[in-house]
Amino acid sequence: xxxKTRFFASARDAVGHREMDLEVPDGLTAGDLxxxxxxxxxxxxxxxxxVRLAVNEAYADPAQRLCEGDEVALIPPVSGG
Amino acid sequence: MLFKVTDDPLxxxxxxxxxxxxxxxxxxxxxxxVRNHSRGRTVSYLEYDAYAPMATKVMAQIAEEIKARWxxxxxxxxxxxxxLEIGETSLLVVVTSGHRKEAFEACHHAVDRIxxxxxxxxxxxxxNGESWVEGxxxxxxxxxxxxxxxxxxxxxxxxxxEKKAADHAAFLRSGGSWDPDxxxxxxxxxxxxxxxxxREPVDDLPD
Numbered sequence: 001x002x003x004k005t006r007f008f009a010s011a012r013d014a015v016g017h018r019e020m021d022l023e024v025p026d027g028l029t030a031g032d033l034x035x036x037x038x039x040x041x042x043x044x045x046x047x048x049x050x051v052r053l054a055v056n057e058a059y060a061d062p063a064q065r066l067c068e069g070d071e072v073a074l075i076p077p078v079s080g081g
Numbered sequence: 082m083l084f085k086v087t088d089d090p091l092x093x094x095x096x097x098x099x100x101x102x103x104x105x106x107x108x109x110x111x112x113x114x115v116r117n118h119s120r121g122r123t124v125s126y127l128e129y130d131a132y133a134p135m136a137t138k139v140m141a142q143i144a145e146e147i148k149a150r151w152x153x154x155x156x157x158x159x160x161x162x163x164x165l166e167i168g169e170t171s172l173l174v175v176v177t178s179g180h181r182k183e184a185f186e187a188c189h190h191a192v193d194r195i196x197x198x199x200x201x202x203x204x205x206x207x208x209n210g211e212s213w214v215e216g217x218x219x220x221x222x223x224x225x226x227x228x229x230x231x232x233x234x235x236x237x238x239x240x241x242x243e244k245k246a247a248d249h250a251a252f253l254r255s256g257g258s259w260d261p262d263x264x265x266x267x268x269x270x271x272x273x274x275x276x277x278x279x280r281e282p283v284d285d286l287p288d
Contacts, residue, residue, distance in 0.1 A: 005237055006132065008130055008132055008202060009130075009202035009204070009213040009220075010213045010215060011213060012130075015265050050215070053134070054135055054200070057132075057135035057137070058135070059198075060220075067083045072133055073135065073200070075132070075200050076202065076213070077215040077216030077217075077218070077221070078196070078197070078198065078199060078200055078201060078202060078215075078216075078217045079121070079193060079202050079213075079214040079215060079216065080129070080131070080136075080159075080160060080171075080199045080200075080201030080202065080203065081113045081171065081174045081192060081195055081196040081199075081201070
């Protein structure tokens with residue numbers, strides 16, 4: 001299934017893209033997707049424990065199963081305001 | 082629009098006008114403004130990035146939390162993105178209510194929550210570098226600053242002989258082009274003079 005991934009701040013610097021479309025196995029969890037991204041982009045490794053995941057613009061548990069067309073964002077610790 | 086992420090400069094009067102209602106007795110406006118220093122460094126400017134569609138959703142969620150907890154009339158939250166110069170407003174929060182107590186408290190809590198969960202990030206740019214701020218931490222170039230500092234070469238105490246040799250070498254260096262024999266003589270003279278002290282011995286001291 002196809003999912004869209006989005007990257008921000010230093011996670012974006014680590015990957016080199018703002019967003020990417022990925023082909024992933026059906027039923028992949030958000031957490032599994034993160035692990036796959038870390039193995040594809042080792043510079044993301046430092047974020048493994050601090051990044052939060054968002055699916056379709058809402059914070060998500062890593063155990064959440066993804067569906068076709070979902071948008072997954074890597075959210076490093078925020079610093080707005 | 083009560084919840085907004087925009088590259089345009091933020092006008093507090095504009096958001097206040099949107100929230101204006103005759104039943105309000107208090108309007109509390111918070112402006113987060115770019116400061117010229119951070120963690121001991123001089124800041125040249127800031128850059129803000131945001132996951133805009135999610136940010137406005139989270140702002141709306143925070144507003145619901147606030148309204149559930151304090152009897153305010155309404156709350157508006159605007160955040161600016163892109164490059165911001167020193168003194169410009171990055172965050173605007175306006176709270177309106179019948180009375181001031183809940184307006185002050187709600188605004189304070191709202192700002193704390195925004196800084197906790199809204200997906201916006203700032204990058205500090207200084208004279209000699211730049212870094213994303215993530216939580217409390219400066220994160221340079223995509224990797225957290227968690228690399229080990231390079232190991233310093235271990236130093237050990239010199240033996241007495243080594244110290245003596247090092248002293249003598251330093252003495253000769255400071256002497257420049259001295260003849261080494263002369264330097265030996267001079268060194269003997271210096272040590273003897275130190276031993277004796279700088280004053281002439283006094284034979285008869287008063288009682």
